[in-house]
Amino acid sequence: MFFQQLVNGLAVGGIYALIAIGYTMVYGILFFVNFAHGDIYMLGTYCAFFIFGFMGIEVTGGVINVPQFFAALIPSMLICGVMGIALEKFAYRPIRNGSRLSAMISALGASLFLCNTAMYLFGSQTKPMPKLFAGEYITIGNTIISYIQLAVLVVSILLMLALHFFIKHTKLGKAIRAVSDDQRAAVLMGIDMNRVISATFAIGSALAGAAGIMVGIYYGAVYPTMGAVAGIKAFTAAILGGIGNIPGAMLGGVLLGIIESLGGAYISFGYRDAIAFFVLIIALCLMPTGILRKGRT
Protein backbone atom coordinates (compact mmCIF):
# COMPACT_ATOMS: atom_id res chain seq x y z
CA MET A 1 0.00 0.00 0.00
CA PHE A 2 2.86 2.40 0.73
CA PHE A 3 4.20 2.24 -2.83
CA GLN A 4 0.71 2.48 -4.25
CA GLN A 5 0.12 5.70 -2.33
CA LEU A 6 3.54 6.96 -3.33
CA VAL A 7 2.58 6.53 -6.99
CA ASN A 8 -0.78 8.22 -6.47
CA GLY A 9 0.90 11.01 -4.54
CA LEU A 10 3.51 11.56 -7.23
CA ALA A 11 0.87 11.98 -9.94
CA VAL A 12 -1.15 14.46 -7.90
CA GLY A 13 2.05 16.12 -6.69
CA GLY A 14 3.21 16.73 -10.26
CA ILE A 15 -0.03 18.61 -10.87
CA TYR A 16 0.30 20.64 -7.66
CA ALA A 17 3.83 21.48 -8.71
CA LEU A 18 2.70 22.79 -12.09
CA ILE A 19 0.15 25.09 -10.46
CA ALA A 20 2.51 26.10 -7.66
CA ILE A 21 5.07 27.36 -10.18
CA GLY A 22 2.66 30.11 -11.26
CA TYR A 23 2.12 31.29 -7.68
CA THR A 24 5.79 31.30 -6.93
CA MET A 25 6.89 33.06 -10.14
CA VAL A 26 4.40 35.88 -9.68
CA TYR A 27 5.30 36.20 -6.01
CA GLY A 28 8.99 36.22 -6.88
CA ILE A 29 8.50 39.30 -9.04
CA LEU A 30 5.52 41.21 -7.66
CA PHE A 31 5.42 39.98 -4.03
CA PHE A 32 1.74 39.20 -3.95
CA VAL A 33 -0.32 36.06 -4.19
CA ASN A 34 -2.30 35.82 -7.39
CA PHE A 35 -5.48 34.29 -5.97
CA ALA A 36 -7.03 34.14 -9.43
CA HIS A 37 -4.41 31.58 -10.46
CA GLY A 38 -6.63 28.63 -9.48
CA ASP A 39 -9.36 29.99 -11.73
CA ILE A 40 -7.03 30.10 -14.71
CA TYR A 41 -6.35 26.44 -14.00
CA MET A 42 -10.13 25.81 -14.03
CA LEU A 43 -10.47 27.66 -17.35
CA GLY A 44 -7.75 25.42 -18.74
CA THR A 45 -9.90 22.40 -18.05
CA TYR A 46 -12.88 24.04 -19.75
CA CYS A 47 -10.75 24.89 -22.78
CA ALA A 48 -9.93 21.21 -23.16
CA PHE A 49 -13.57 20.27 -22.57
CA PHE A 50 -14.68 22.45 -25.47
CA ILE A 51 -11.81 21.43 -27.70
CA PHE A 52 -12.78 17.78 -27.21
CA GLY A 53 -16.36 18.70 -28.03
CA PHE A 54 -15.15 20.48 -31.16
CA MET A 55 -13.17 17.40 -32.17
CA GLY A 56 -16.38 15.40 -31.84
CA ILE A 57 -15.25 13.30 -28.89
CA GLU A 58 -17.96 11.95 -26.66
CA VAL A 59 -17.21 13.44 -23.23
CA THR A 60 -19.27 10.91 -21.27
CA GLY A 61 -17.34 7.68 -21.34
CA GLY A 62 -15.30 8.85 -24.30
CA VAL A 63 -11.69 7.85 -24.71
CA ILE A 64 -9.03 10.04 -26.30
CA ASN A 65 -5.68 8.98 -27.69
CA VAL A 66 -2.33 10.65 -27.17
CA PRO A 67 -2.39 12.91 -30.28
CA GLN A 68 -5.87 14.09 -29.33
CA PHE A 69 -4.61 14.82 -25.83
CA PHE A 70 -1.84 17.02 -27.16
CA ALA A 71 -4.20 18.62 -29.68
CA ALA A 72 -6.18 19.85 -26.67
CA LEU A 73 -3.24 20.49 -24.34
CA ILE A 74 -1.29 22.88 -26.56
CA PRO A 75 -4.10 25.29 -27.56
CA SER A 76 -5.46 25.24 -24.00
CA MET A 77 -2.06 26.21 -22.64
CA LEU A 78 -1.84 29.02 -25.18
CA ILE A 79 -5.32 30.30 -24.32
CA CYS A 80 -4.52 30.19 -20.60
CA GLY A 81 -1.26 32.04 -21.23
CA VAL A 82 -3.13 34.81 -23.02
CA MET A 83 -5.71 34.91 -20.22
CA GLY A 84 -2.90 35.24 -17.69
CA ILE A 85 -1.52 38.22 -19.60
CA ALA A 86 -5.00 39.78 -19.74
CA LEU A 87 -5.55 39.14 -16.02
CA GLU A 88 -2.37 41.00 -15.15
CA LYS A 89 -3.11 43.82 -17.56
CA PHE A 90 -6.62 44.48 -16.28
CA ALA A 91 -6.56 43.42 -12.64
CA TYR A 92 -3.02 44.14 -11.47
CA ARG A 93 -1.18 46.56 -13.74
CA PRO A 94 -3.40 49.60 -13.04
CA ILE A 95 -2.70 49.28 -9.31
CA ARG A 96 0.89 48.07 -9.50
CA ASN A 97 2.25 51.05 -7.61
CA GLY A 98 -0.45 50.80 -4.97
CA SER A 99 -0.18 48.80 -1.77
CA ARG A 100 0.17 45.05 -1.76
CA LEU A 101 -3.17 44.86 0.00
CA SER A 102 -4.92 46.42 -3.02
CA ALA A 103 -3.27 43.84 -5.27
CA MET A 104 -4.51 41.07 -3.02
CA ILE A 105 -8.06 42.42 -2.98
CA SER A 106 -7.98 42.80 -6.74
CA ALA A 107 -6.76 39.20 -6.99
CA LEU A 108 -9.66 37.94 -4.86
CA GLY A 109 -12.05 39.97 -7.00
CA ALA A 110 -10.57 38.60 -10.21
CA SER A 111 -10.90 35.09 -8.82
CA LEU A 112 -14.61 35.58 -8.03
CA PHE A 113 -15.15 37.19 -11.41
CA LEU A 114 -13.59 34.31 -13.35
CA CYS A 115 -15.31 31.65 -11.30
CA ASN A 116 -18.73 33.26 -11.61
CA THR A 117 -18.28 34.01 -15.29
CA ALA A 118 -17.55 30.32 -15.80
CA MET A 119 -20.71 29.42 -13.85
CA TYR A 120 -22.74 31.84 -15.94
CA LEU A 121 -21.36 30.71 -19.27
CA PHE A 122 -20.88 26.97 -18.71
CA GLY A 123 -23.38 26.22 -15.92
CA SER A 124 -22.52 25.34 -12.37
CA GLN A 125 -23.03 21.59 -12.66
CA THR A 126 -20.14 19.17 -12.98
CA LYS A 127 -19.49 18.05 -16.54
CA PRO A 128 -17.77 14.81 -17.48
CA MET A 129 -14.42 14.72 -19.25
CA PRO A 130 -13.25 11.95 -21.58
CA LYS A 131 -10.56 9.51 -20.47
CA LEU A 132 -7.05 9.24 -21.79
CA PHE A 133 -6.41 5.50 -22.32
CA ALA A 134 -9.23 3.15 -21.44
CA GLY A 135 -8.08 2.40 -17.91
CA GLU A 136 -4.97 0.37 -18.90
CA TYR A 137 -2.36 -0.07 -16.24
CA ILE A 138 0.86 -1.85 -15.45
CA THR A 139 1.64 -3.66 -12.22
CA ILE A 140 4.97 -3.75 -10.44
CA GLY A 141 4.75 -6.17 -7.53
CA ASN A 142 1.35 -5.32 -6.18
CA THR A 143 1.56 -1.65 -7.08
CA ILE A 144 -0.78 -0.58 -9.84
CA ILE A 145 0.36 2.27 -12.05
CA SER A 146 -2.27 3.39 -14.51
CA TYR A 147 -1.27 4.76 -17.90
CA ILE A 148 -2.95 8.05 -17.05
CA GLN A 149 -0.81 8.37 -13.92
CA LEU A 150 2.25 7.76 -16.02
CA ALA A 151 1.07 10.28 -18.59
CA VAL A 152 0.47 12.94 -15.91
CA LEU A 153 3.92 12.33 -14.46
CA VAL A 154 5.67 12.35 -17.82
CA VAL A 155 3.91 15.50 -19.05
CA SER A 156 4.52 17.29 -15.71
CA ILE A 157 8.20 16.39 -15.77
CA LEU A 158 8.58 17.44 -19.42
CA LEU A 159 6.91 20.79 -18.78
CA MET A 160 9.07 21.41 -15.73
CA LEU A 161 12.21 20.53 -17.67
CA ALA A 162 11.14 22.90 -20.43
CA LEU A 163 10.56 25.63 -17.86
CA HIS A 164 13.92 24.93 -16.26
CA PHE A 165 15.64 25.26 -19.63
CA PHE A 166 13.75 28.45 -20.43
CA ILE A 167 14.53 30.09 -17.09
CA LYS A 168 18.17 28.99 -17.04
CA HIS A 169 19.25 29.52 -20.61
CA THR A 170 17.12 32.00 -22.52
CA LYS A 171 17.53 35.75 -22.42
CA LEU A 172 13.97 36.34 -21.26
CA GLY A 173 14.33 33.60 -18.63
CA LYS A 174 17.45 35.23 -17.26
CA ALA A 175 15.69 38.60 -17.27
CA ILE A 176 12.86 37.09 -15.21
CA ARG A 177 15.40 35.87 -12.67
CA ALA A 178 17.17 39.22 -12.67
CA VAL A 179 13.90 41.07 -11.98
CA SER A 180 13.14 38.60 -9.20
CA ASP A 181 16.58 39.30 -7.67
CA ASP A 182 16.57 43.09 -7.91
CA GLN A 183 13.89 44.96 -9.76
CA ARG A 184 15.53 48.36 -9.81
CA ALA A 185 18.89 47.05 -10.93
CA ALA A 186 17.08 45.09 -13.66
CA VAL A 187 15.31 48.10 -15.18
CA LEU A 188 18.65 49.94 -15.16
CA MET A 189 19.89 47.21 -17.53
CA GLY A 190 17.20 48.16 -20.04
CA ILE A 191 14.91 45.27 -19.08
CA ASP A 192 11.29 46.15 -19.77
CA MET A 193 9.41 45.29 -16.57
CA ASN A 194 6.05 45.05 -18.29
CA ARG A 195 7.38 42.52 -20.73
CA VAL A 196 8.91 40.41 -17.97
CA ILE A 197 5.73 40.54 -15.91
CA SER A 198 3.55 39.58 -18.88
CA ALA A 199 5.88 36.68 -19.68
CA THR A 200 5.74 35.53 -16.06
CA PHE A 201 1.95 35.51 -16.05
CA ALA A 202 1.82 33.79 -19.44
CA ILE A 203 4.14 30.98 -18.36
CA GLY A 204 2.53 30.43 -14.97
CA SER A 205 -0.95 30.46 -16.47
CA ALA A 206 -0.03 28.10 -19.32
CA LEU A 207 1.36 25.61 -16.80
CA ALA A 208 -1.77 25.95 -14.65
CA GLY A 209 -3.84 25.32 -17.78
CA ALA A 210 -1.85 22.15 -18.47
CA ALA A 211 -2.46 21.04 -14.89
CA GLY A 212 -6.18 21.77 -15.32
CA ILE A 213 -6.48 19.54 -18.37
CA MET A 214 -4.64 16.69 -16.74
CA VAL A 215 -6.77 16.90 -13.59
CA GLY A 216 -9.92 17.03 -15.69
CA ILE A 217 -8.91 13.86 -17.49
CA TYR A 218 -7.52 12.18 -14.36
CA TYR A 219 -10.71 12.64 -12.33
CA GLY A 220 -13.05 12.77 -15.35
CA ALA A 221 -14.76 15.99 -14.27
CA VAL A 222 -14.82 19.75 -14.79
CA TYR A 223 -16.74 22.34 -12.73
CA PRO A 224 -16.40 26.09 -12.14
CA THR A 225 -15.25 25.95 -8.51
CA MET A 226 -12.54 23.35 -9.07
CA GLY A 227 -9.87 26.06 -8.92
CA ALA A 228 -10.49 26.94 -5.29
CA VAL A 229 -9.18 23.88 -3.48
CA ALA A 230 -6.53 23.06 -6.09
CA GLY A 231 -5.37 26.67 -5.97
CA ILE A 232 -5.03 26.70 -2.19
CA LYS A 233 -3.23 23.35 -2.24
CA ALA A 234 -0.77 24.56 -4.84
CA PHE A 235 -0.30 27.75 -2.85
CA THR A 236 0.52 25.53 0.15
CA ALA A 237 3.02 23.69 -2.02
CA ALA A 238 4.63 26.98 -3.04
CA ILE A 239 4.96 28.06 0.61
CA LEU A 240 6.28 24.64 1.60
CA GLY A 241 8.99 24.79 -1.04
CA GLY A 242 9.83 28.45 -0.35
CA ILE A 243 7.72 31.03 -2.13
CA GLY A 244 9.55 32.84 -4.90
CA ASN A 245 11.69 29.79 -5.62
CA ILE A 246 10.83 27.75 -8.73
CA PRO A 247 12.59 24.48 -7.83
CA GLY A 248 11.03 24.94 -4.39
CA ALA A 249 7.55 25.01 -5.90
CA MET A 250 8.28 21.80 -7.81
CA LEU A 251 9.60 20.10 -4.68
CA GLY A 252 6.77 21.45 -2.52
CA GLY A 253 4.15 20.23 -4.98
CA VAL A 254 5.50 16.70 -5.16
CA LEU A 255 6.00 16.54 -1.37
CA LEU A 256 2.50 17.79 -0.69
CA GLY A 257 1.00 15.27 -3.12
CA ILE A 258 2.84 12.42 -1.42
CA ILE A 259 2.06 13.58 2.15
CA GLU A 260 -1.59 13.95 1.24
CA SER A 261 -1.84 10.51 -0.36
CA LEU A 262 -0.03 8.75 2.47
CA GLY A 263 -2.01 10.66 5.09
CA GLY A 264 -5.24 9.89 3.28
CA ALA A 265 -4.39 6.20 3.21
CA TYR A 266 -2.98 5.73 6.70
CA ILE A 267 -5.11 8.20 8.66
CA SER A 268 -8.37 8.72 6.86
CA PHE A 269 -9.26 9.54 3.28
CA GLY A 270 -11.76 12.12 4.48
CA TYR A 271 -8.94 14.08 6.11
CA ARG A 272 -6.92 14.44 2.91
CA ASP A 273 -7.55 18.15 2.55
CA ALA A 274 -7.17 18.73 6.28
CA ILE A 275 -3.78 17.04 6.14
CA ALA A 276 -2.67 19.35 3.33
CA PHE A 277 -3.62 22.44 5.32
CA PHE A 278 -2.08 20.99 8.46
CA VAL A 279 1.14 20.83 6.46
CA LEU A 280 0.66 24.50 5.54
CA ILE A 281 0.30 25.49 9.20
CA ILE A 282 3.33 23.43 10.25
CA ALA A 283 5.37 24.87 7.38
CA LEU A 284 4.40 28.42 8.29
CA CYS A 285 5.22 27.86 11.97
CA LEU A 286 8.46 25.90 11.69
CA MET A 287 10.00 27.16 8.45
CA PRO A 288 8.11 30.16 7.16
CA THR A 289 10.67 30.68 4.41
CA GLY A 290 10.14 27.15 3.10
CA ILE A 291 12.50 24.32 2.31
CA LEU A 292 14.42 26.16 -0.39
CA ARG A 293 14.61 29.76 0.58
CA LYS A 294 14.69 32.51 -1.99
CA GLY A 295 18.21 33.22 -0.79
CA ARG A 296 18.49 36.97 -1.04
CA THR A 297 21.79 38.40 0.01
Next chain:
Amino acid sequence: MEESSPMKLVVEQLSASYGSINAIRGINLTCETGETVAVIGSNGAGKSTTLNCICGVVPASEGEVLLDGFDILDKPPHKIAMMGIAQVPEGRRVFPRLTVLENLEMGAYIVNDKAVLKERLEYVYNLFPRLAERQRQNAGDLSGGEQQMLVIGRALMRNPKFLLMDEPSLGLAPVVVENIFDIIAGLVKSSETGIILVEQNAAIALSIANRGYVLENGEITIEASAEELLHDDKVKAAYIGG
Protein backbone atom coordinates in the same frame (compact mmCIF):
# COMPACT_ATOMS: atom_id res chain seq x y z
CA MET B 1 27.35 63.20 -39.65
CA GLU B 2 28.90 64.65 -36.54
CA GLU B 3 30.42 61.51 -35.18
CA SER B 4 33.43 63.21 -33.72
CA SER B 5 31.59 65.84 -31.72
CA PRO B 6 30.94 64.83 -28.11
CA MET B 7 27.48 63.97 -26.83
CA LYS B 8 26.15 66.04 -23.99
CA LEU B 9 24.09 65.15 -20.96
CA VAL B 10 22.52 68.27 -19.49
CA VAL B 11 20.55 68.39 -16.27
CA GLU B 12 18.58 71.60 -15.85
CA GLN B 13 16.74 72.83 -12.77
CA LEU B 14 16.10 69.27 -11.62
CA SER B 15 14.01 68.89 -8.46
CA ALA B 16 12.58 65.83 -6.76
CA SER B 17 10.89 65.16 -3.48
CA TYR B 18 9.89 62.23 -1.31
CA GLY B 19 6.52 63.16 0.10
CA SER B 20 6.91 66.63 1.56
CA ILE B 21 10.69 66.41 1.82
CA ASN B 22 12.62 68.05 -0.98
CA ALA B 23 15.45 65.71 -1.83
CA ILE B 24 17.00 67.89 -4.53
CA ARG B 25 16.23 71.45 -5.68
CA GLY B 26 17.13 73.06 -8.96
CA ILE B 27 20.15 70.92 -9.82
CA ASN B 28 22.15 72.05 -12.87
CA LEU B 29 24.81 69.69 -14.10
CA THR B 30 26.45 68.81 -17.40
CA CYS B 31 28.65 66.02 -18.62
CA GLU B 32 30.17 65.41 -22.05
CA THR B 33 31.33 62.13 -23.45
CA GLY B 34 35.00 61.70 -22.69
CA GLU B 35 34.98 63.74 -19.49
CA THR B 36 34.63 62.73 -15.87
CA VAL B 37 32.58 64.78 -13.48
CA ALA B 38 32.60 64.22 -9.73
CA VAL B 39 29.63 65.04 -7.54
CA ILE B 40 30.70 65.19 -3.93
CA GLY B 41 28.64 65.69 -0.85
CA SER B 42 27.79 64.13 2.45
CA ASN B 43 25.31 61.38 3.18
CA GLY B 44 21.77 62.48 2.34
CA ALA B 45 22.79 65.48 0.25
CA GLY B 46 20.78 64.14 -2.71
CA LYS B 47 23.53 62.55 -4.76
CA SER B 48 21.79 59.24 -5.35
CA THR B 49 18.47 60.96 -5.98
CA THR B 50 20.06 63.01 -8.74
CA LEU B 51 21.39 59.90 -10.48
CA ASN B 52 18.14 58.04 -10.02
CA CYS B 53 16.17 60.91 -11.56
CA ILE B 54 18.45 60.92 -14.59
CA CYS B 55 17.94 57.17 -14.99
CA GLY B 56 14.18 57.48 -14.58
CA VAL B 57 13.84 55.24 -11.54
CA VAL B 58 12.86 58.13 -9.24
CA PRO B 59 10.34 60.63 -10.60
CA ALA B 60 11.43 64.26 -10.80
CA SER B 61 8.99 66.99 -9.84
CA GLU B 62 10.54 69.66 -12.06
CA GLY B 63 13.31 70.24 -14.52
CA GLU B 64 14.79 68.67 -17.62
CA VAL B 65 17.31 66.01 -18.45
CA LEU B 66 18.58 66.47 -21.98
CA LEU B 67 20.55 63.83 -23.80
CA ASP B 68 21.94 65.55 -26.88
CA GLY B 69 19.13 68.09 -26.65
CA PHE B 70 16.44 65.45 -26.35
CA ASP B 71 14.40 65.46 -23.11
CA ILE B 72 14.49 62.01 -21.54
CA LEU B 73 12.89 62.87 -18.22
CA ASP B 74 9.50 61.27 -18.86
CA LYS B 75 10.89 58.14 -20.46
CA PRO B 76 10.63 54.82 -18.64
CA PRO B 77 13.94 53.63 -17.16
CA HIS B 78 14.49 50.80 -19.63
CA LYS B 79 14.17 53.25 -22.53
CA ILE B 80 16.68 55.59 -20.92
CA ALA B 81 19.03 52.64 -20.52
CA MET B 82 18.62 51.88 -24.22
CA MET B 83 19.58 55.44 -25.10
CA GLY B 84 23.04 54.88 -23.69
CA ILE B 85 22.89 55.80 -20.01
CA ALA B 86 24.09 53.22 -17.52
CA GLN B 87 24.10 53.41 -13.75
CA VAL B 88 26.31 51.57 -11.32
CA PRO B 89 23.90 51.61 -8.40
CA GLU B 90 24.88 52.26 -4.83
CA GLY B 91 25.46 49.28 -2.58
CA ARG B 92 26.67 46.89 -5.27
CA ARG B 93 23.31 45.68 -6.46
CA VAL B 94 24.37 42.52 -8.24
CA PHE B 95 21.79 39.88 -9.12
CA PRO B 96 22.83 37.54 -6.30
CA ARG B 97 21.29 34.33 -7.66
CA LEU B 98 22.61 34.83 -11.16
CA THR B 99 26.13 33.80 -12.03
CA VAL B 100 28.80 36.38 -12.75
CA LEU B 101 28.51 35.64 -16.46
CA GLU B 102 24.70 35.96 -16.35
CA ASN B 103 25.02 39.27 -14.50
CA LEU B 104 27.25 40.53 -17.29
CA GLU B 105 24.86 39.21 -19.94
CA MET B 106 22.07 41.17 -18.27
CA GLY B 107 24.26 44.26 -18.54
CA ALA B 108 24.16 43.73 -22.28
CA TYR B 109 20.44 42.94 -22.29
CA ILE B 110 19.81 45.51 -25.01
CA VAL B 111 22.65 44.19 -27.18
CA ASN B 112 21.34 41.64 -29.66
CA ASP B 113 24.47 41.12 -31.73
CA LYS B 114 26.29 38.02 -30.43
CA ALA B 115 29.63 39.17 -31.81
CA VAL B 116 29.36 42.53 -30.04
CA LEU B 117 28.38 40.73 -26.85
CA LYS B 118 31.46 38.52 -27.05
CA GLU B 119 33.68 41.50 -27.69
CA ARG B 120 32.27 43.42 -24.72
CA LEU B 121 32.64 40.37 -22.49
CA GLU B 122 36.30 40.12 -23.45
CA TYR B 123 36.73 43.83 -22.76
CA VAL B 124 35.22 43.51 -19.27
CA TYR B 125 37.16 40.34 -18.45
CA ASN B 126 40.28 42.11 -19.55
CA LEU B 127 39.49 45.01 -17.25
CA PHE B 128 38.57 42.72 -14.34
CA PRO B 129 40.39 39.38 -14.71
CA ARG B 130 38.94 38.36 -11.35
CA LEU B 131 35.47 38.23 -12.90
CA ALA B 132 36.66 35.85 -15.61
CA GLU B 133 37.97 33.48 -12.93
CA ARG B 134 34.63 33.55 -11.15
CA GLN B 135 32.27 33.61 -14.10
CA ARG B 136 30.39 30.44 -13.10
CA GLN B 137 29.87 31.47 -9.47
CA ASN B 138 26.75 33.09 -8.13
CA ALA B 139 27.25 36.83 -7.76
CA GLY B 140 25.91 36.64 -4.20
CA ASP B 141 28.96 34.59 -3.20
CA LEU B 142 31.52 37.17 -4.32
CA SER B 143 33.43 39.46 -1.96
CA GLY B 144 32.40 43.11 -1.68
CA GLY B 145 35.21 44.26 -3.93
CA GLU B 146 34.44 41.64 -6.55
CA GLN B 147 30.78 42.61 -6.49
CA GLN B 148 31.75 46.23 -7.08
CA MET B 149 33.87 45.13 -10.04
CA LEU B 150 30.91 43.14 -11.29
CA VAL B 151 28.44 46.04 -11.19
CA ILE B 152 30.93 48.29 -12.99
CA GLY B 153 31.64 45.59 -15.56
CA ARG B 154 27.93 44.95 -15.95
CA ALA B 155 27.28 48.62 -16.76
CA LEU B 156 30.15 48.63 -19.25
CA MET B 157 28.79 45.60 -21.10
CA ARG B 158 26.59 47.75 -23.29
CA ASN B 159 29.28 50.36 -23.92
CA PRO B 160 27.23 53.25 -22.56
CA LYS B 161 27.62 56.84 -23.66
CA PHE B 162 27.30 57.94 -20.05
CA LEU B 163 28.19 55.98 -16.96
CA LEU B 164 26.72 57.16 -13.67
CA MET B 165 28.55 55.71 -10.69
CA ASP B 166 26.96 55.87 -7.28
CA GLU B 167 29.47 55.60 -4.41
CA PRO B 168 31.73 52.88 -5.78
CA SER B 169 33.91 53.16 -2.65
CA LEU B 170 31.10 52.61 -0.17
CA GLY B 171 31.73 49.88 2.38
CA LEU B 172 34.95 48.64 0.81
CA ALA B 173 38.33 48.23 2.48
CA PRO B 174 40.81 51.04 1.59
CA VAL B 175 43.04 48.69 -0.41
CA VAL B 176 40.05 47.52 -2.43
CA VAL B 177 38.91 51.12 -2.98
CA GLU B 178 42.34 51.98 -4.38
CA ASN B 179 42.22 48.99 -6.67
CA ILE B 180 38.73 49.89 -7.95
CA PHE B 181 39.68 53.52 -8.50
CA ASP B 182 42.83 52.53 -10.38
CA ILE B 183 40.56 50.69 -12.77
CA ILE B 184 38.11 53.60 -12.99
CA ALA B 185 41.03 55.96 -13.68
CA GLY B 186 42.15 53.66 -16.48
CA LEU B 187 38.64 53.72 -17.84
CA VAL B 188 38.57 57.51 -17.71
CA LYS B 189 41.74 57.68 -19.80
CA SER B 190 40.93 55.01 -22.33
CA SER B 191 37.24 55.34 -23.10
CA GLU B 192 34.96 57.87 -24.70
CA THR B 193 32.31 57.32 -22.05
CA GLY B 194 31.24 60.34 -20.03
CA ILE B 195 31.39 59.52 -16.33
CA ILE B 196 29.43 61.11 -13.53
CA LEU B 197 31.00 59.92 -10.32
CA VAL B 198 29.08 60.44 -7.13
CA GLU B 199 31.24 60.02 -4.03
CA GLN B 200 31.54 60.76 -0.35
CA ASN B 201 35.24 60.07 -0.68
CA ALA B 202 35.97 63.45 -2.25
CA ALA B 203 39.75 63.16 -2.42
CA ILE B 204 39.77 60.01 -4.46
CA ALA B 205 36.89 61.12 -6.71
CA LEU B 206 38.46 64.50 -7.49
CA SER B 207 41.82 62.85 -8.16
CA ILE B 208 40.44 61.23 -11.30
CA ALA B 209 37.79 63.80 -12.34
CA ASN B 210 38.05 66.77 -14.70
CA ARG B 211 35.40 68.83 -12.99
CA GLY B 212 33.40 68.63 -9.83
CA TYR B 213 30.22 69.76 -8.13
CA VAL B 214 29.55 70.05 -4.43
CA LEU B 215 26.04 69.05 -3.41
CA GLU B 216 24.73 70.25 -0.05
CA ASN B 217 21.21 69.72 1.26
CA GLY B 218 19.85 69.03 -2.20
CA GLU B 219 21.46 72.01 -3.91
CA ILE B 220 24.65 72.51 -5.85
CA THR B 221 26.74 75.05 -3.97
CA ILE B 222 30.09 74.93 -5.77
CA GLU B 223 31.01 74.07 -9.33
CA ALA B 224 34.67 74.14 -10.34
CA SER B 225 37.50 72.18 -11.88
CA ALA B 226 38.63 69.17 -9.88
CA GLU B 227 41.97 70.84 -9.32
CA GLU B 228 40.36 73.93 -7.79
CA LEU B 229 38.03 71.89 -5.61
CA LEU B 230 40.90 69.83 -4.28
CA HIS B 231 42.53 73.03 -3.04
CA ASP B 232 39.38 74.83 -1.96
CA ASP B 233 39.56 75.43 1.80
CA LYS B 234 35.90 74.85 2.38
CA VAL B 235 35.91 71.59 0.43
CA LYS B 236 39.07 70.49 2.17
CA ALA B 237 37.59 71.14 5.59
CA ALA B 238 34.21 69.57 4.91
CA TYR B 239 34.95 66.63 2.62
CA ILE B 240 38.62 65.83 2.53
CA GLY B 241 39.76 66.40 6.08
CA GLY B 242 43.13 67.64 7.14
